[in-house]
Amino acid sequence: MTGARQPDGRWLALPALLVLGLFFTAFGTFIALSLLHAVPGTASIAGPASLDNYRAVAGLALNREVTLDTLWLALQLTGICILVGYPLAYLMARTPSRTVRNLILFVLVVTFLSGGVTRAYSWLIILGNTGLVNSLIKKLGFAMVPLVHNRTGVVISLTHFLLPFFVLTLFGALKTVPAMLEEAARNLGASRLRSFLAVTLPLSVPGLIAASTLTYAVALSSFLFPALLGGGRNPMAANLIYMKILDAFDIPAAAAMATLFLVIALGCVGLFALVERLAQPRFPLARRHG
């Protein structure tokens, strides 16, 4: 008799299943919609179900270009986040000064919490042709550098948007790598750099990949910053889907585009998971001594 009074464990999964069910119903509706047609000149949507929308979406060169470009830009942004964010996360995890750590944490969290639209317009003010950066450049006697309504503005603002996701995730992982291991390495004759490369870096790989995956996934779904700082000339996948709805009013086509992009994006995130499995520590997890 295994615990006659114990509640059946399967029932505990019910709330989670309900939530998941709700999500999948939304996705289901969405995918069903993508198989129908918009009736031209009206707001109504009609059958019969077909894959015509997918054919049309995949057939358009612009769609293919923007999709590839979005995947590539997200990868570049993840790369920039690694370069900028790793030192920041490392500093946060290793600094003996509580003030330094709290200051970085505060800046990141404020960035996290401040609204996207506010931040996008702030960037327009800072990076604009008569903005802070360019007036400084002009004062120094150089020619004005266009920083908004182009790719540069998109990259700067998105890096700022993505950095907290990356840094906070990696910080959590770096904290679990004992600083004492670096001391041990230095005690054994390794320079500061070598002890980092030989000990801390390899031990932080799982955290690095987790942070990169999250950053990449969030970057793929960027909408606001490319819309506001890209000047309409640098659409990402989400912007294209939005245009499909707003300009063409073709909801089924937009749904097909979104579904297709979702599948491709999942595939790319899946690649990260594969890398993570390959880089997964082959060594057994450390256990507490005692």
Add this chain to the structure above:
Amino acid sequence: MRDDHALKDGPGRLADTSRALSIAGLTKRYGSHRAVDDVSFAVPAGSLLTLLGPSGCGKTTILRAIAGFVAPDAGRIEVGGVDITALPPERRQTAMLFQSYALFPHMTVAQNVAFGLKMRRLGRAEIAAKVVAALALVRLDELAGRYPAELSGGQQQRAALARALVTEPQLLLLDEPFGALDQNLREAMQVELRKLQQRLGITTILVTHDQQEALILSDLIAVMNAGRIEQLAPPIEVYDHPATRFVAGFMGAANLLTGRLTGRHADGFDVAVGGGMLRLPGTPPAGDAIALAVRPEAIGLDAAPAETADADGFVGRISFVTNLGSRLLYEIELADGLRLAVEEQRQDKTRVRAVGERVRLRLDPHHCTVLRG
């Protein structure tokens, strides 16, 4: 005798002065707090000195300063007459055994041991030979391919020790190395480490708060309190003749008595204490109040005849008895209310005294230590 020639045939091993440590005027402040306050000491080559004291006494800060992880505010650290105070950790020939071993979890035992040799850019074959010898030295040859998490606590410690010793350091630094081991293993490892240290003749600094451990392992003990050394002496000296009240208390279970100086003689002085009178050798410290430490095992017990008056001194009643098997611990309350601990060896025929029995204490003046400061 195990094969440890590979560790021994480095140039100029054993008891040469290039491995002596000397520290002068070492000071480290954190804010206004002096963690280490003008500490000086010297350790002869091949000796093991223990920095013994409660947590926060500065012992770990000194060890970390020797390793180069703490930059002192003042003072010099010399190894073999060479000033290493300004060198970064990786350029010092010190090997530290960390409290939780700090083995690299992503490397096997052999890779861990090889790490320091790789950093010194030794040849592949030489590294392999030294790793094998070092693992044999700590009896871990069988487990070279295991990862640290697959080892027991004692094995992890031996791996960390092999990693430290394989680089043939000038100094071995041990930071509470036995704290994470259980009691039986700890004692075995302490003896093993001491034998190894003596065999290799490596100058060693041990940090611990465990006086037992200090007694087992040390050539010299520096008892520390509040950033300063209270006494630096061989273990027996520290144990038998603690210099200060703090040392007497920290070295464990000594009876601390306060008496009054009543007279001086050519060969000693008289102290009134515990209702009796003691004639002690030597010269008294300044002041009338004399602090004494007496070890429980240095006090003898006699049955007090019925006619002895309490006023005759050193007469009291047994107020508690603890039987530890090989030893008996008596708590004795003297007439003036003072309580003393007395320890007797116990054998099969030894009579255990009962609570309430009147006894007379025999205090040997040579085992009474006068505390200064």
